Amino acid sequence: MKTQEAKRKSVKFADGEVTTTEFLAEGHNFCTGCGESLGIRMALKALGENVIAVNATGCAEVCTTPLPYTSWRIPWIHTLFENVGAVVSGVEVGLKILVSKGRIEDRGIKCVAMGGDGATSDIGLQALSGAFERGHDFLYICWDNEAYMNTGIQRSSATPYGAATTTAPAGKQSIGQITRKKNMPAIAAAHDIPYVATASPSYRMDLMKKIKKGAETEGPAYVHVLVPCPTGWRHGGEVTIELGKLAVQTGIFPLYEIENGRYKLNADPPELKPVKEYLKMQGRYRHLSDADIEKIQAMVNADYARLKEKVAASSASS
Amino acid sequence: MSKRVALEASHAVAEAARMANVDVISAYPITPQTHIPERLAEMVADGELNAAYIPVESEHSAMSACLGAAAIGARTFTATAGPGLEYMHNVLYVAPSMRLPVVMTVANRALSAPISIWGDHSDVMAVRDTGWIQVFCQNSQEAFDLTIWAFRVGEDRSVLFPVMVHLDGFPLSHVVEPMFLPGQADVDRFLPRFQYPYPLDPDRPMTHGALGPPDIYSEAKLAQEMALQESRNVILQAWKEFEDVFGRRYSPVEEYRTEGAETLLLAMGSYTETAKIVIDQRRDHGEAIGLISIRLWRPFPYEELRRAVKGAGRLIVFDRCISFGMGGPVFSEVRSALYDEDRRPKVVGFVGGLGGRDVPEKEFGYLIDRGKEVADRGSDRMMETVGIR
Numbered sequence: 001m002k003t004q005e006a007k008r009k010s011v012k013f014a015d016g017e018v019t020t021t022e023f024l025a026e027g028h029n030f031c032t033g034c035g036e037s038l039g040i041r042m043a044l045k046a047l048g049e050n051v052i053a054v055n056a057t058g059c060a061e062v063c064t065t066p067l068p069y070t071s072w073r074i075p076w077i078h079t080l081f082e083n084v085g086a087v088v089s090g091v092e093v094g095l096k097i098l099v100s101k102g103r104i105e106d107r108g109i110k111c112v113a114m115g116g117d118g119a120t121s122d123i124g125l126q127a128l129s130g131a132f133e134r135g136h137d138f139l140y141i142c143w144d145n146e147a148y149m150n151t152g153i154q155r156s157s158a159t160p161y162g163a164a165t166t167t168a169p170a171g172k173q174s175i176g177q178i179t180r181k182k183n184m185p186a187i188a189a190a191h192d193i194p195y196v197a198t199a200s201p202s203y204r205m206d207l208m209k210k211i212k213k214g215a216e217t218e219g220p221a222y223v224h225v226l227v228p229c230p231t232g233w234r235h236g237g238e239v240t241i242e243l244g245k246l247a248v249q250t251g252i253f254p255l256y257e258i259e260n261g262r263y264k265l266n267a268d269p270p271e272l273k274p275v276k277e278y279l280k281m282q283g284r285y286r287h288l289s290d291a292d293i294e295k296i297q298a299m300v301n302a303d304y305a306r307l308k309e310k311v312a313a314s315s316a317s318s
Numbered sequence: 319m320s321k322r323v324a325l326e327a328s329h330a331v332a333e334a335a336r337m338a339n340v341d342v343i344s345a346y347p348i349t350p351q352t353h354i355p356e357r358l359a360e361m362v363a364d365g366e367l368n369a370a371y372i373p374v375e376s377e378h379s380a381m382s383a384c385l386g387a388a389a390i391g392a393r394t395f396t397a398t399a400g401p402g403l404e405y406m407h408n409v410l411y412v413a414p415s416m417r418l419p420v421v422m423t424v425a426n427r428a429l430s431a432p433i434s435i436w437g438d439h440s441d442v443m444a445v446r447d448t449g450w451i452q453v454f455c456q457n458s459q460e461a462f463d464l465t466i467w468a469f470r471v472g473e474d475r476s477v478l479f480p481v482m483v484h485l486d487g488f489p490l491s492h493v494v495e496p497m498f499l500p501g502q503a504d505v506d507r508f509l510p511r512f513q514y515p516y517p518l519d520p521d522r523p524m525t526h527g528a529l530g531p532p533d534i535y536s537e538a539k540l541a542q543e544m545a546l547q548e549s550r551n552v553i554l555q556a557w558k559e560f561e562d563v564f565g566r567r568y569s570p571v572e573e574y575r576t577e578g579a580e581t582l583l584l585a586m587g588s589y590t591e592t593a594k595i596v597i598d599q600r601r602d603h604g605e606a607i608g609l610i611s612i613r614l615w616r617p618f619p620y621e622e623l624r625r626a627v628k629g630a631g632r633l634i635v636f637d638r639c640i641s642f643g644m645g646g647p648v649f650s651e652v653r654s655a656l657y658d659e660d661r662r663p664k665v666v667g668f669v670g671g672l673g674g675r676d677v678p679e680k681e682f683g684y685l686i687d688r689g690k691e692v693a694d695r696g697s698d699r700m701m702e703t704v705g706i707r
């Protein structure tokens with residue numbers, strides 16, 4: 001393993017080094033411009049090869065493992081949609097006891113679990129909550145594309161207010177999604193786990209740093225990544241990165257960390273861009289009137305102000 | 319050196335898991351299984367067992383964590399009952415399909431509604447087709463023996479299937495019985511250390527649980543079925559080795575006083591013992607009657623069953639479950655297994671003992687008399703009942 005490490009090249013970026021090794025092999029079936037695939041590619045570079053991954057059912061699993069092929073150059077296991085928090089618990093506990101019995105060499109193998117927003121904030125929430133509460137040493141990554149994309153763009157609890165999906169379509173009587181996006185990072189943080197963060201593939205060094213930090217954290221860590229989905233959000237694949245940036249710049253998806261309960265904003269632009277710029281680029285919001293957009297703007301402003309209050313409270317108490 | 323002890327079947331199971339040196343236990347409490355995980359948690363807490371106990375938040379997670387632990391190469395154990403078993407249902411299929419050898423005790427319990435904490439076989443029958451190797455116990459000794467044996471069979475490199483060990487909730491799970499506990503050296507001789515051939519390992523990255531497109535799914539499933547059928551060889555071999563080491567004999571279909579029997583009774587689990595008492599009484603009165611008990615429920619022991627019923631004119635099957643709309647599930651399977659025989663007994667199915675309803679000797683007497691009558695004269699009912707008002 002050491003020699004492999006030596007052989008591996010890395011490339012210097014403005015603020016760090018990134019390995020040239022690809023742990024997500026080419027030839028996968030993700031759609032062109034898929035934000036989830038970009039996020040996974042970057043996360044795996046940050047994690048390196050001394051890792052075991054547990055994946056929920058969803059686009060990430062379906063697009064990478066049509067038998068007899070696989071895109072994973074790391075040990076990887078998928079069983080079901082709803083249980084990834086529990087499967088990773090078993091892997092982590094099994095690993096620990098076998099290391100303690102001397103049957104696996106002690107070399108700090110990291111356990112990483114991942115799933116989409118549906119696998120995380122809906123059907124798999126109980127299993128994940130259990131894993132957080134029991135304090136397993138693992139990193140959980142949520143690839144949030146704001147709907148059940150693998151099954152055809154059905155709404156999830158992470159779908160934002162006003163977005164049209166196939167099970168909450170916009171129509172004469174409905175704006176589409178009528179509920180607010182579930183605040184999954186806050187739910188993770190409410191388990192008093194040591195590390196929670198949000199990230200975006202449009203901010204790649206930030207994403208990779210957070211993934212690495214989460215993996216190195218002792219105990220449970222949670223990184224929530226917003227990943228634009230051209231197919232489900234109805235936008236061109238070439239604007240994926242731009243949309244990811246706009247989500248942050250409008251304050252719709254702020255980049256922050258919650259370390260041992262303390263909130264820290266990683267990017268706090270002096271002025272937020274209007275949400276309209278972000279919404280107008282996506283077909284899922286095409287039906288929104290100016291008044292609807294005003295309402296969403298007000299929601300975003302309020303949410304952002306609340307987040308800043310938490311950040312201020314955290315720094316005041318430090 | 320073995321020693322004679324008195325143990326509740328649940329504690330016998332926990333003792334077996336301890337002597338098997340399990341690495342990971344992942345379980346969720348449900349009556350009547352609770353004494354098993356409680357005893358194991360206590361052993362871990364007291365340092366009597368060097369294992370990790372995962373106090374999961376549900377049965378679904380109990381089995382899911384078992385998958386993860388087994389995939390990294392840990393010897394993995396869990397236990398559940400009735401509703402807990404059904405709550406795991408989706409996960410149950412994954413273990414055999416991914417060839418992950420977990421061992422699970424099921425303290426058989428009825429299903430809701432109405433809610434019942436008491437025993438029957440509704441839970442077993444609903445997971446019949448999940449691909450697990452499944453065996454039934456009749457007493458504490460068997461609960462111990464078959465748990466040790468389950469690890470030996472499931473972890474065999476040519477098998478790699480999970481094994482379910484069924485014991486009746488309450489009449490067995492909570493009853494203290496005399497039994498022999500073997501010495502650790504004998505257990506170690508019989509049960510080698512678990513070496514999973516495909517562990518999750520960064521030095522040998524492997525993809526577990528990939529997507530099966532239509533051009534490969536059928537072959538994957540057929541391969542699984544063939545492997546399960548072939549596991550019979552190891553199942554029989556392991557029972558032979560078990561007899562060599564511990565001196566107790568097991569077989570897929572057990573026969574009791576079947577020589578020259580015109581009528582055979584078929585029961586499973588702890589009621590086999592009640593049935594034996596009744597068979598003895600009837601034999602004493604000269605009745606040509608015997609008992610067979612299916613120990614190995616999956617893979618189904620066709621050959622052994624056919625051999626066991628040869629020569630008998632009547633076979634009375636006692637089910638502790640209703641397959642709604644179809645009668646007794648064991649009855650259906652047994653009758654279908656015998657259909658192609660040139661000379662086969664008349665098969666009559668009874669349902670009883672649901673949700674903890676006791677079926678005492680007297681009721682078995684009725685079951686035999688009525689069963690003979692139906693076999694000889696016929697009946698237009700699909701299902702007979704025993705002990706139900």
Ligand SMILES: Cc1ncc(C[n+]2csc(CCOP(=O)(O)OP(=O)(O)O)c2C)c(N)n1
Nearest residue numbers: 057058059081116117118119147148149150
């Ligand atoms: C128990 C169960 N229910 C439903 C499904 C169908 N299903 C598979 S993936 C999926 C949605 C996945 O959504 P998400 O977790 O957000 O991941 P994405 O595909 O969007 O990346 C659904 C509903 C399933 N496989 N299993």
Ligand code: SF4
Nearest residue numbers: 030031034059229231
């Ligand atoms: S549907 Fe969306 S998330 Fe799934 S592969 Fe396509 S772009 Fe990616």
Ligand SMILES: [Mg+2]
Nearest residue numbers: 116117147149
């Ligand atoms: Mg999704």
